[in-house]
Amino acid sequence: MRYDEIECIWDVDFGSLSRADHGKVYFERAKHVVNEALGDPRGHPDAIKGKRFSRSYLVDRIGSGPAVTTQNPGIKSLLETADRKLGAMSSTTESDRVIPGQRSDETLELRALVDTLRRQLTLRDVEIAELTRKLQASSWLDDEGRNLGVLQW
Numbered sequence: 001m002r003y004d005e006i007e008c009i010w011d012v013d014f015g016s017l018s019r020a021d022h023g024k025v026y027f028e029r030a031k032h033v034v035n036e037a038l039g040d041p042r043g044h045p046d047a048i049k050g051k052r053f054s055r056s057y058l059v060d061r062i063g064s065g066p067a068v069t070t071q072n073p074g075i076k077s078l079l080e081t082a083d084r085k086l087g088a089m090s091s092t093t094e095s096d097r098v099i100p101g102q103r104s105d106e107t108l109e110l111r112a113l114v115d116t117l118r119r120q121l122t123l124r125d126v127e128i129a130e131l132t133r134k135l136q137a138s139s140w141l142d143d144e145g146r147n148l149g150v151l152q153w
Contacts (some may be wrong), residue, residue: 002018004133006021006025009029023072027075028129029061030062030074030078030079032048034053038082041089050086050088051086053082053083055133058075082136
Protein backbone atom coordinates (compact mmCIF):
# COMPACT_ATOMS: atom_id res chain seq x y z
CA MET A 1 0.00 0.00 0.00
CA ARG A 2 1.15 3.54 -0.75
CA TYR A 3 0.30 6.77 1.03
CA ASP A 4 -1.87 7.86 -1.91
CA GLU A 5 -4.07 4.81 -1.40
CA ILE A 6 -4.90 5.58 2.25
CA GLU A 7 -8.53 6.49 2.77
CA CYS A 8 -8.31 7.56 6.42
CA ILE A 9 -5.09 8.52 8.23
CA TRP A 10 -6.47 7.19 11.52
CA ASP A 11 -7.19 3.66 10.19
CA VAL A 12 -3.88 2.66 8.62
CA ASP A 13 -2.13 -0.70 8.51
CA PHE A 14 1.44 0.46 9.06
CA GLY A 15 2.80 -2.99 8.20
CA SER A 16 2.07 -2.41 4.53
CA LEU A 17 3.58 1.11 4.35
CA SER A 18 7.12 2.24 3.67
CA ARG A 19 9.03 4.26 6.30
CA ALA A 20 8.53 7.42 4.24
CA ASP A 21 4.78 6.82 4.15
CA HIS A 22 4.80 6.24 7.93
CA GLY A 23 6.23 9.74 8.29
CA LYS A 24 3.57 11.24 6.03
CA VAL A 25 0.78 9.61 8.02
CA TYR A 26 2.24 10.76 11.33
CA PHE A 27 2.66 14.30 9.97
CA GLU A 28 -0.96 14.46 8.77
CA ARG A 29 -2.14 13.15 12.13
CA ALA A 30 0.08 15.65 13.95
CA LYS A 31 -1.32 18.58 11.94
CA HIS A 32 -4.83 17.58 12.93
CA VAL A 33 -3.99 17.08 16.62
CA VAL A 34 -2.03 20.34 16.95
CA ASN A 35 -4.64 22.43 15.14
CA GLU A 36 -7.44 20.92 17.20
CA ALA A 37 -5.63 21.57 20.48
CA LEU A 38 -4.61 25.12 19.56
CA GLY A 39 -8.16 25.87 18.42
CA ASP A 40 -9.54 24.90 21.82
CA PRO A 41 -6.74 24.87 24.43
CA ARG A 42 -9.20 24.52 27.32
CA GLY A 43 -10.64 21.40 25.74
CA HIS A 44 -7.19 19.79 25.64
CA PRO A 45 -5.52 20.65 28.96
CA ASP A 46 -2.79 18.00 28.57
CA ALA A 47 -1.75 19.35 25.15
CA ILE A 48 -0.18 22.58 26.34
CA LYS A 49 2.50 22.82 29.00
CA GLY A 50 3.30 26.46 29.67
CA LYS A 51 4.42 28.00 26.38
CA ARG A 52 5.10 24.64 24.65
CA PHE A 53 3.04 22.01 22.96
CA SER A 54 3.42 18.73 24.85
CA ARG A 55 5.49 16.29 22.83
CA SER A 56 4.26 13.32 24.86
CA TYR A 57 0.63 14.34 24.26
CA LEU A 58 1.29 14.48 20.52
CA VAL A 59 3.08 11.13 20.47
CA ASP A 60 0.19 9.49 22.36
CA ARG A 61 -2.44 10.99 20.08
CA ILE A 62 -0.76 10.12 16.75
CA GLY A 63 0.39 6.67 17.85
CA SER A 64 4.08 7.08 17.10
CA GLY A 65 7.31 6.75 19.02
CA PRO A 66 8.84 9.76 20.78
CA ALA A 67 11.61 10.12 18.18
CA VAL A 68 9.10 11.34 15.58
CA THR A 69 9.04 14.77 17.26
CA THR A 70 12.74 15.30 16.54
CA GLN A 71 13.31 13.15 13.44
CA ASN A 72 10.32 13.98 11.25
CA PRO A 73 11.11 17.40 9.69
CA GLY A 74 7.43 18.24 9.12
CA ILE A 75 6.43 17.46 12.69
CA LYS A 76 9.48 19.24 14.06
CA SER A 77 8.56 22.39 12.12
CA LEU A 78 4.90 22.06 13.11
CA LEU A 79 5.84 21.91 16.80
CA GLU A 80 8.18 24.89 16.49
CA THR A 81 5.37 26.91 14.92
CA ALA A 82 2.93 25.78 17.62
CA ASP A 83 5.40 26.79 20.33
CA ARG A 84 5.79 30.25 18.77
CA LYS A 85 2.01 30.66 18.65
CA LEU A 86 1.69 29.55 22.26
CA GLY A 87 4.41 31.99 23.30
CA ALA A 88 2.59 34.82 21.52
CA MET A 89 -0.76 33.75 22.98
CA SER A 90 0.59 33.59 26.53
CA SER A 91 2.20 37.03 26.32
CA THR A 92 -1.06 38.46 25.01
CA THR A 93 -3.05 36.60 27.62
CA GLU A 94 -0.89 37.90 30.46
CA SER A 95 -1.48 41.50 29.40
CA ASP A 96 -5.21 40.88 28.79
CA ARG A 97 -6.02 39.32 32.15
CA VAL A 98 -9.66 39.67 33.09
CA ILE A 99 -10.16 42.21 35.83
CA PRO A 100 -13.64 42.22 37.40
CA GLY A 101 -15.74 44.92 35.77
CA GLN A 102 -13.27 45.50 32.94
CA ARG A 103 -14.48 42.93 30.35
CA SER A 104 -18.04 42.87 29.14
CA ASP A 105 -20.03 39.73 28.49
CA GLU A 106 -20.17 40.73 24.84
CA THR A 107 -16.35 40.66 24.59
CA LEU A 108 -16.21 37.19 26.13
CA GLU A 109 -18.93 35.95 23.78
CA LEU A 110 -17.06 37.35 20.77
CA ARG A 111 -13.85 35.63 21.86
CA ALA A 112 -15.73 32.34 22.23
CA LEU A 113 -17.23 32.81 18.75
CA VAL A 114 -13.79 33.49 17.23
CA ASP A 115 -12.41 30.34 18.90
CA THR A 116 -15.30 28.28 17.53
CA LEU A 117 -14.84 29.67 14.02
CA ARG A 118 -11.10 28.94 14.13
CA ARG A 119 -11.81 25.32 15.09
CA GLN A 120 -14.32 24.99 12.26
CA LEU A 121 -11.84 26.49 9.79
CA THR A 122 -9.17 24.02 10.89
CA LEU A 123 -11.55 21.11 10.37
CA ARG A 124 -12.45 22.44 6.91
CA ASP A 125 -8.75 22.73 6.02
CA VAL A 126 -8.25 19.09 6.98
CA GLU A 127 -11.31 18.07 4.95
CA ILE A 128 -10.14 20.06 1.90
CA ALA A 129 -6.68 18.50 2.07
CA GLU A 130 -8.20 15.02 2.29
CA LEU A 131 -10.53 15.63 -0.67
CA THR A 132 -7.69 17.13 -2.73
CA ARG A 133 -5.56 14.05 -2.00
CA LYS A 134 -8.42 11.80 -3.15
CA LEU A 135 -8.83 13.82 -6.36
CA GLN A 136 -5.10 13.58 -7.04
CA ALA A 137 -5.21 9.85 -6.39
CA SER A 138 -8.09 9.47 -8.87
CA SER A 139 -6.16 11.48 -11.51
CA TRP A 140 -8.59 14.43 -11.53
CA LEU A 141 -5.94 16.86 -10.26
CA ASP A 142 -2.24 17.13 -10.99
CA ASP A 143 0.38 17.78 -8.28
CA GLU A 144 -0.23 21.56 -8.43
CA GLY A 145 -4.00 21.13 -7.99
CA ARG A 146 -4.97 21.84 -11.62
CA ASN A 147 -8.06 20.06 -12.91
CA LEU A 148 -7.18 17.28 -15.37
CA GLY A 149 -10.69 15.94 -15.78
CA VAL A 150 -12.44 17.19 -18.88
CA LEU A 151 -16.04 16.24 -19.30
CA GLN A 152 -16.93 15.17 -22.84
CA TRP A 153 -20.57 15.53 -23.85
